[in-house]
Amino acid sequence: MSLVANPVLPGCYPDPTVCRVGDTFYLVTSTFEYLPGLPVFRSTDLASWEQVGHVVDRPGQLDYSGIASSGGLYAPTLRHHDGVFYLVCTLVDQRDDSRGGNFLMTATDPAGPWSDPHWLGVSGIDPSIFFDDDGRAWVHGTRLVAEPEWYHQTEVWLRELDLATLELVGPEHVLWTGAVRGAVWAEGPHLYKVDGTYYLLAAEGGTEIHHAISVARAETVTGPYVGNKGNPVLTHRHLGRGVDVVGVGHADLTQGPDGSWWAVLLAMRPYGGYHYNLGRETFLVPVTWEDGWPVFAPGVGRVPAEVEVPFAPAPVPGAAQGATSGVVEPGDLRWTAVRALPSAVATPCGEGWELPLRPTTLADVDVPSFLGLRQQHRDVDVRVVVAADLAPGEEVGLAVRQSERDHVLLVVTADEGGARRVVATHVHGGVATQLGELRLDGAADGAVTLVVQARDQDYRLVVVGTGGSSATTVAVADGRTLDTVATGGFLGLWMGAYASSGGRPTSTVARVERVEYVPLG
Ligand code: 6LW
Numbered sequence: 001m002s003l004v005a006n007p008v009l010p011g012c013y014p015d016p017t018v019c020r021v022g023d024t025f026y027l028v029t030s031t032f033e034y035l036p037g038l039p040v041f042r043s044t045d046l047a048s049w050e051q052v053g054h055v056v057d058r059p060g061q062l063d064y065s066g067i068a069s070s071g072g073l074y075a076p077t078l079r080h081h082d083g084v085f086y087l088v089c090t091l092v093d094q095r096d097d098s099r100g101g102n103f104l105m106t107a108t109d110p111a112g113p114w115s116d117p118h119w120l121g122v123s124g125i126d127p128s129i130f131f132d133d134d135g136r137a138w139v140h141g142t143r144l145v146a147e148p149e150w151y152h153q154t155e156v157w158l159r160e161l162d163l164a165t166l167e168l169v170g171p172e173h174v175l176w177t178g179a180v181r182g183a184v185w186a187e188g189p190h191l192y193k194v195d196g197t198y199y200l201l202a203a204e205g206g207t208e209i210h211h212a213i214s215v216a217r218a219e220t221v222t223g224p225y226v227g228n229k230g231n232p233v234l235t236h237r238h239l240g241r242g243v244d245v246v247g248v249g250h251a252d253l254t255q256g257p258d259g260s261w262w263a264v265l266l267a268m269r270p271y272g273g274y275h276y277n278l279g280r281e282t283f284l285v286p287v288t289w290e291d292g293w294p295v296f297a298p299g300v301g302r303v304p305a306e307v308e309v310p311f312a313p314a315p316v317p318g319a320a321q322g323a324t325s326g327v328v329e330p331g332d333l334r335w336t337a338v339r340a341l342p343s344a345v346a347t348p349c350g351e352g353w354e355l356p357l358r359p360t361t362l363a364d365v366d367v368p369s370f371l372g373l374r375q376q377h378r379d380v381d382v383r384v385v386v387a388a389d390l391a392p393g394e395e396v397g398l399a400v401r402q403s404e405r406d407h408v409l410l411v412v413t414a415d416e417g418g419a420r421r422v423v424a425t426h427v428h429g430g431v432a433t434q435l436g437e438l439r440l441d442g443a444a445d446g447a448v449t450l451v452v453q454a455r456d457q458d459y460r461l462v463v464v465g466t467g468g469s470s471a472t473t474v475a476v477a478d479g480r481t482l483d484t485v486a487t488g489g490f491l492g493l494w495m496g497a498y499a500s501s502g503g504r505p506t507s508t509v510a511r512v513e514r515v516e517y518v519p520l521g
Contacts, residue, residue, distance in 0.1 A: 001309070002045070002308070002314040004309050008046065011281060012280065012374050014030050014207075014279065015250050015266060015280075016250070017075075023044055023257050024042055025043045027043070028078045028087065031056075033068070034072070035342075036054035038056055039053075040053045040112075045311060045313065046256070051333045057341070058341075061117070066365060069489060079130075084106050088139065104117070104129070104161075120168055122159075126141050126142045127141040129161065136221075142156055142186060142188070156200065158191075159173070175216075176223075186214075188251070199217050200216045201213065201251055205237060207247060207266070207280065209237060213265065214227065217293070235249070249267070250265055250266045257311065260311075261294065266282060266283070268281065271378055272457030272479065274485055275483040277479050278492045279484070285303055286298065286307055327516050330349075331348070335371055338401075339367050352512040353371060354509050357501045359505065369498060369499040371497050373495055379454060380518065381454075382516070383514075384450050385447050387510070387513060390420070391506065394414060396498070396499040398451075398452060400452055400482065400493055401494045408459060410462075436461070438474050459479050
C-alpha cells in the first residue's frame with residue numbers, strides 16, 4: 001500500500017489511454033506536432049511510469065509537413081488483444097480535412113516497433129477500439145453532428161472492425177451526443193464491458209474549465225445507451241477557476257491485478273493566476289462500482305492530491321518523468337523536435353548535439369532547428385550551453401515554445417563586424433518584441449551558457465558569459481502570455497536549444513554542448 005501523488009505524469013501529457021497486460025500497465029498520451037510522437041510508458045503500480053519508447057519514431061511513418069501547432073496527433077487509444085497491441089489515433093491538419101484522419105497501428109511490443117498507419121477512412125477525432133468477449137472488435141470515435149441542434153454538438157459513432165483486414169465493416173451506429181444538452185464535444189469515448197453490460201465513457205464540455213466525465217450503459221454494444229442520472233460523474237467545473245486542479249476530463253479505465261478499478265485522466269494545475277503553463281497533465285483517480293455504475297474518487301468526488309494504491313510499493317520511487325534532474329543526454333526519450341525527429345534536426349555529440357542551422361525560424365510552420373523538453377515543473381532552470389561561429393544575422397540559443405505564434409527566445413547573434421550580442425525576444429500572437437539585449441565579450445565562437453529560470457510565471461532569461469563570468473539577467477518574460485489560456489491551442493510549454501539563420505542559406509553548425517533540466521524543490 002502506498003500514497004501516490006498526483007499528477008502521475010507532470011507536464012504536457014494529455015488524453016491518457018491505458019491498458020494492462022498481466023501485471024504491467026501501458027499508457028500513451030497525445031503529442032500534436034512534436035516528434036517522436038505518442039510516448040509509451042510502462043508501470044506496475046500506476047504510480048511510477050517509465051517511458052519505454054514512442055509509437056511514431058521513424059522517418060516516413062507519418063507526414064507532419066505543414067501541420068501547424070496544436071494540430072498533429074490527438075487522443076490515442078491503446079488496447080491489447082490476442083498478443084497484439086492496437087493503437088488508434090487521429091492525425092489532424094486544421095488547414096486540410098482531406099489529409100490525415102483516423103488510423104490504426106499495431107505492435108507486439110508496445111516499446112516498438114509499431115506498424116505503419118492503416119488509415120480507417122473515417123472523419124472525426126478521438127477514435128477508440130473495443131474488443132468484445134465474442135471475438136468481435138469495434139471502433140468508435142467523435143465527430144461533429146451533420147445537422148447540429150447546438151454549436152459544436154458532436155456524436156459518438158461505432159462500426160465493427162474486421163480484424164483480418166483492419167477495415168471497418170457493417171452498418172454505422174450513433175451511440176451518444178453527450179449527457180448535457182448544449183454541451184460541446186462529447187469526446188474521448190471509450191467502450192468497456194463489465195459484468196455483461198456495455199459502458200461508454202466520454203468527456204464533454206471542451207477541454208478547458210467546463211470539462212467533465214460522463215458515462216452511459218447499454219445491454220448491447222450498439223445501444224441504445226442510457227446515461228447515468230448522476231452525470232457528469234467527475235468534473236471540477238462547479239469549483240470555479242480558483243482551485244488547484246481544473247479541466248478534469250478525458251478518462252480511460254483500467255483494472256488492477258487485484259481487481260481494483262482506476263481512471264487515468266487529464267487535468268490542469270493553474271498557478272500565478274488562471275494559467276496552466278505545464279499544459280494538460282495525467283492524473284490517477286480510484287474508481288469503484290455501485291448499482292452498476294462507476295463512482296470516480298468515491299467519498300471525495302474530485303481528483304485527490306494523493307491516491308492510495310494497494311499494490312504500489314512503499315515508498316513509491318520517483319515518477320520517471322518527474323524526478324530527473326541535470327544533464328539530459330541525447331539518448332533521453334524526453335527529447336522532441338517539431339514536425340521532424342530529433343535525429344533529422346541534430347546529431348548527438350558527447351553530452352550534447354551538433355545542431356545545423358536552418359533558414360527556418362520557430363515562427364514558420366516548418367522544421368526549425370529546435371530540440372525541446374516539456375516544462376514539467378513550475379519552478380525549473382533549463383540551461384543550454386551553446387557555441388557557434390555565426391555569420392551575421394544567424395542565431396543560436398534557447399527557446400521557450402508554445403507555438404509558432406507564441407514563444408520566447410534568448411539567443412546569441414553576430415553583427416556585420418563579428419561582435420556578438422545576446423538578444424531576448426518575445427513573439428506573442430505572431431508579433432515579435434525585443435525584451436532586452438546584452439553585448440558579449442570573449443572569443444567569437446566561445447561557449448555561452450543561456451538559462452531560463454522559470455519561477456512561477458516569471459521566465460527570467462539569463463546569460464552566463466564566456467569564461468564563467470557572473471550571470472546577467474537579459475529580460476524577464478511573462479509566462480501568463482504563453483499558456484493556452486492566453487494563446488489557445490492544446491499544449492503546455494517546451495524549452496530547449498534553438499538555432500536559425502533567419503531565412504538565409506547557411507552551412508553553420510552550432511554546438512549544443514549540454515542541456516540541463518533542473519527542477520527546484
Ligand atoms: C482531444 C480531445 C481533447 O482530441 O482535447 O480533452 C483534444 N480532450 O479528446 C486534443 O487533446
